[in-house]
Amino acid sequence: MSAETINGARIVLETLHRLGVTDMFGYPGGAVIPIYDEIYSFPEIKHYFVRHEQGAAHAADGYARVSGRVGVCLATSGPGATNLVTGIMTAYMDSVPMVAITGQVGRPFIGKDSFQEADIQGITMPITKHNYLVQDIHDLPRIIKEAYFIAGTGRPGPVLIDIPKDIQTEKISMAEYNKLYEVPIHLEGYDPTYKGHQGQIKKAATLIKNAKRPLIIAGAGVLKSSAMDELKELAEKAQIPVTNTLVGLGGFPGDHELALGMVGMHGSVAANNSTDEADLVIAAGIRFHDRITGHPDFFCKKAKIIHIDIDPAEIDKNVTINVPIVGDLKQVLTELNALVEPTTHEAWLEQIREWQAEYPMVIPESKNGVLHAQYVLSELNKIAKEDAIIVSDVGQHQMWAAQFLTHKKPHTIVTSGGAGTMGYGLPAAIGAQVGAPKKQVILVVGDGGFQMTCEELMMVRQYNLPIKIVIINNGYLGMVRQWQEIFNDRRYSYVDLEVSPNFVKLADAFDLKAARLDNVETFNKEFKSYITSDESIVLDCRVEREDNVLPMIPAGGTISGMMGKKGVL
Numbered sequence: 001m002s003a004e005t006i007n008g009a010r011i012v013l014e015t016l017h018r019l020g021v022t023d024m025f026g027y028p029g030g031a032v033i034p035i036y037d038e039i040y041s042f043p044e045i046k047h048y049f050v051r052h053e054q055g056a057a058h059a060a061d062g063y064a065r066v067s068g069r070v071g072v073c074l075a076t077s078g079p080g081a082t083n084l085v086t087g088i089m090t091a092y093m094d095s096v097p098m099v100a101i102t103g104q105v106g107r108p109f110i111g112k113d114s115f116q117e118a119d120i121q122g123i124t125m126p127i128t129k130h131n132y133l134v135q136d137i138h139d140l141p142r143i144i145k146e147a148y149f150i151a152g153t154g155r156p157g158p159v160l161i162d163i164p165k166d167i168q169t170e171k172i173s174m175a176e177y178n179k180l181y182e183v184p185i186h187l188e189g190y191d192p193t194y195k196g197h198q199g200q201i202k203k204a205a206t207l208i209k210n211a212k213r214p215l216i217i218a219g220a221g222v223l224k225s226s227a228m229d230e231l232k233e234l235a236e237k238a239q240i241p242v243t244n245t246l247v248g249l250g251g252f253p254g255d256h257e258l259a260l261g262m263v264g265m266h267g268s269v270a271a272n273n274s275t276d277e278a279d280l281v282i283a284a285g286i287r288f289h290d291r292i293t294g295h296p297d298f299f300c301k302k303a304k305i306i307h308i309d310i311d312p313a314e315i316d317k318n319v320t321i322n323v324p325i326v327g328d329l330k331q332v333l334t335e336l337n338a339l340v341e342p343t344t345h346e347a348w349l350e351q352i353r354e355w356q357a358e359y360p361m362v363i364p365e366s367k368n369g370v371l372h373a374q375y376v377l378s379e380l381n382k383i384a385k386e387d388a389i390i391v392s393d394v395g396q397h398q399m400w401a402a403q404f405l406t407h408k409k410p411h412t413i414v415t416s417g418g419a420g421t422m423g424y425g426l427p428a429a430i431g432a433q434v435g436a437p438k439k440q441v442i443l444v445v446g447d448g449g450f451q452m453t454c455e456e457l458m459m460v461r462q463y464n465l466p467i468k469i470v471i472i473n474n475g476y477l478g479m480v481r482q483w484q485e486i487f488n489d490r491r492y493s494y495v496d497l498e499v500s501p502n503f504v505k506l507a508d509a510f511d512l513k514a515a516r517l518d519n520v521e522t523f524n525k526e527f528k529s530y531i532t533s534d535e536s537i538v539l540d541c542r543v544e545r546e547d548n549v550l551p552m553i554p555a556g557g558t559i560s561g562m563m564g565k566k567g568v569l
Contacts, residue, residue, distance in 0.1 A: 006177050008137050009034035009168040012101065013042045015144040015181065021045060021072055023063060023434055025056040029076020030116060031103025034168035048434060048463065051455040053080050055427035057087020058453070061096050062431030065414045066389055066439070068226075070097040070152045071431065077103045078116030081162070082123065086421060088158045089127040093418025094247055095220065097156035099147050100124075104133070106166035121162050129157030137170045141180040149185050154192030155311040156224060192310060196327030196335060203323045204282070204306045205339035208238055211280035213348045216242040217263060217292070220417070221285015221309060221329050222251030228410050230333035231284060232256075237337065239344045241352055243271035245286055246398075247417035250407035260352065261361075264292040265553050266399040269359035269565050270352050272551070275300050276559040277351070283307040285329045288318040289418065290555070298558045308332050361403050362567025364547060369519040373397060373472045373543045376523070377404040380442065380470065383528050388440040389414060389432050393425030393449035396478035399549040401444045423452030426469070430456060433465045440468070442531065447473040447497055457510040460536050468531050469538045471503055474545045482548045486569070507538035518542035 006014065012035055016024070025048045028036045039047050050056045053075040060071030071091075075084050081102040091098045105114045121133045130150050132143050140163070147159040208214060222231050228251055235242050235258050242252045243263040252259055260271040275281065281303045286292065288307075293299040296318050304322040307315060308329055315324040325332055363374040377400050384390070390405055391414040392398040398415055407413050414432050416424040429443040450471055460467055472478075477495040484492050507514035515530065517523040517539060530537045550564030563569060 004174055005171040006174050007034065007169055007171045008140055008163065009038045010041070011137070011140045011177060012144065012163065012168070013038050013045060014177070015141050016072065017042055017044055018181065019145065019148050021070070023048065024072040024074055025050055025059040025063070025431065026074030027053045027056055027076070027080060029080045029103065031077035031080075031105060031165045032074060032168075034165065035074065035103070048430070048459065050427065051458050052453065053083035054086055054423065055430075055453055055456045055459070057084045057098070057100065058090065058424050058427035059431035059434070060098050060100075061087060061091045062391065062414050062428030063435035064096050064098055066411050066432045067435035068411070069435070070099055070148055072099050072101070074101045075103070076116065077105055077120075078118045080116075081120040082118055085123060085127070088124055088160065090416050090419040090421045090424060091158040092127045092129070094416065095156050095224065096158065097151040098158040099151050100158060100160045102160065102162045103168070104162045104164045107135070107164045108166070110164065120160065124160050127158070128160050131160035131162070133162045134164065134167055137167050137172055138180060140167065141177060142183060145181070145185055146187060150187070150190065193312070193326045194310070194328040194331055196308070196325045196332035198335075200323055200325045201332065201335050202339060204325060204336055207280055207304055207306060207323060208282070208340050209343070212345065213278045214238065214240045214280040214282065214345065215274050215278040215303070216240050216282045216284060217245065217275070217286055218242055218251045218284045219245040219248040219286030220251070222248055223410050225285065225310070225329040227284070227330040227333050228252070230330055230337060233337050234333055234340060237342050238340050239349065240282070241274060241349065243267065243274060245292060245417070246402055247413070247415065248286065249402060250410045250412045253408050254406040255408050262402045265294070265555070266403065266549050266551065268356070268361065268403070269551055269562065270355040272553065272559050272562060273355050274352060276302070278303045281305045284333070285309060287314045293319060294553050294555075294557045294559070359551070359565050362550070364544070364567070366520050369521055371518065371520055371523055371541060371543045372547055373400050373474065373541075374404055374547070375520070376470065376472065376541050376543065377401055377444065379523075379527060380444075380531065381405045383531050384442055385440045387412060388442055389436060391415065391425055391429040391432055391441060391443045393445040394420045394422045395446045395449060396474075396482065396547075396549050397444050397446045397472035400472070422449040425449055426453050427456045429467050429469075430459050430465060433467055441466075442468045442470060444470050444472065446478060447471055447475065447500055447503075448477045450503070451500065454506065457507065457512060457538075461510050461512055466534055466536050468536070471538065471540050472543055473503070473540055474543050474547070475500070476545060479549070481546070485546070485548070486563075487554075503538060503540040512536055512538055514538035514540065516540040516542065
């Protein structure tokens with residue numbers, strides 16, 4: 001290629017470079033060979049070679065959550081593109097900014113069932129914020145800029161760009177590319193609302209002034225808008241207790257005297273009781289999904305609700321709202337704080353303190369040296385760095401991590417909330433470590449989810465990533481087993497994982513250090529040194545097989561039906 005021309009593949013990388021992208025995750029294939037050929041010309045962009053395309057999407061997701069930047073992943077056409085789908089859906093459900101780039105068969109072959117052809121644009125339409133099939137090389141610079149902008153603005157989310165192979169090899173002049181790149185972004189109809197309605201903010205301030213039992217439910221929107229300081233100011237100024245959604249943990253200091261921990265199906269009794277007794281709920285950047293509300297007709301029935309969210313589609317979607325405020329949470333809270341008067345709610349806070357004292361999170365007593373997952377995580381909480389990034393997969397261990405780990409800092413939890421994607425943990429931890437290379441990254445994963453994407457251990461080894469992998473190994477698909485125990489009379493259908501790989505030997509096959517901790521004595525003797533070391537480690541923690549995550553509100557249930565308040569059924 002002459003200095004005066006540039007092909008489509010190079011346009012992709014040149015545009016990403018100009019947008020500030022420094023890391024991407026991908027897996028090569030026939031329909032993206034031209035892009036991979038050009039990667040060598042861009043040392044400023046480091047490409048991380050995953051071992052399955054699903055891992056690329058999850059890694060880009062984890063990267064975005066901790067870095068605050070748009071994650072980028074790359075895959076070939078057909079099965080390569082469809083292998084990204086689970087990760088794209090995971091990012092969509094949790095509003096994670098991502099650009100997924102896929103190769104496509106050449107334009108003359110589209111729609112003819114060509115080799116490795118899939119309509120990835122159609123497949124991902126319901127699970128992307130927007131997507132593109134590039135039809136003209138002259139549109140490519142604009143589309144990449146737009147995709148990056150859309151992914152990271154307003155309510156963040158994934159955007160997919162599908163690029164036919166012949167466009168990747170087609171050329172235009174460099175002068176023409178520069179001219180196309182400089183065209184300002186103009187997206188008709190795309191205009192996120194950042195500034196909240198002044199009248200609604202005044203109504204909210206009045207409700208806060210008159211409330212006797214106010215409660216803040218803080219979601220991931222707090223983290224996405226960097227509204228942590230503003231939220232803390234509101235809580236302290238008006239003495240309002242704060243509970244967090246799963247993916248909102250860290251948006252308010254978990255060790256603060258006003259912090260109630262997680263709310264919802266496996267939330268603390270104090271948090272859930274507070275939603276039942278509050279007379280005012282300030283919903284900050286949440287979407288009132290079913291794991292929070294249970295039966296929506298009975299959720300917060302004694303309370304008036306102020307809902308602040310940047311996405312107007314979330315207003316009144318699941319729960320009827322009294323004072324909706326559409327806007328960026330940081331801006332809205334800044335204006336709200338200027339109107340809110342200092343106050344106290346001592347009787348309300350005393351009631352909450354009584355619930356906290358009566359219904360703490362329970363660590364089962366060890367008998368005969370048996371290790372319990374709750375104990376493992378409570379000990380991890382003591383030795384992990386204050387700003388350590390805790391990545392968790394999905395299942396019982398995920399809920400125990402939310403219950404027993406104190407998230408004092410923002411962006412210290414990475415987990416699949418809305419989608420509940422098993423296999424998310426390991427590749428997301430890799431992305432998190434790339435996105436925050438100086439932070440301690442600890443993965444908490446179940447033996448089931450770990451087996452879904454354990455091939456990505458090769459990335460841990462290849463890139464010398466010092467991730468601590470804590471496998472909570474109970475030999476079951478634990479959360480499914482728990483449901484089968486409680487709701488299906490212990491008919492354990494295909495949840496037994498007792499026949500599984502030897503994880504220590506598996507790690508050794510990847511040339512990684514590993515150890516098995518199968519009793520309290522061994523755990524107490526060795527765990528801290530492994531977690532505080534500077535190298536990666538795989539720890540197979542053999543725990544009690546039939547512990548349950550408690551408390552628990554059955555799906556679609558109410559606070560009155562909460563099970564296991566005392567830690568036992």
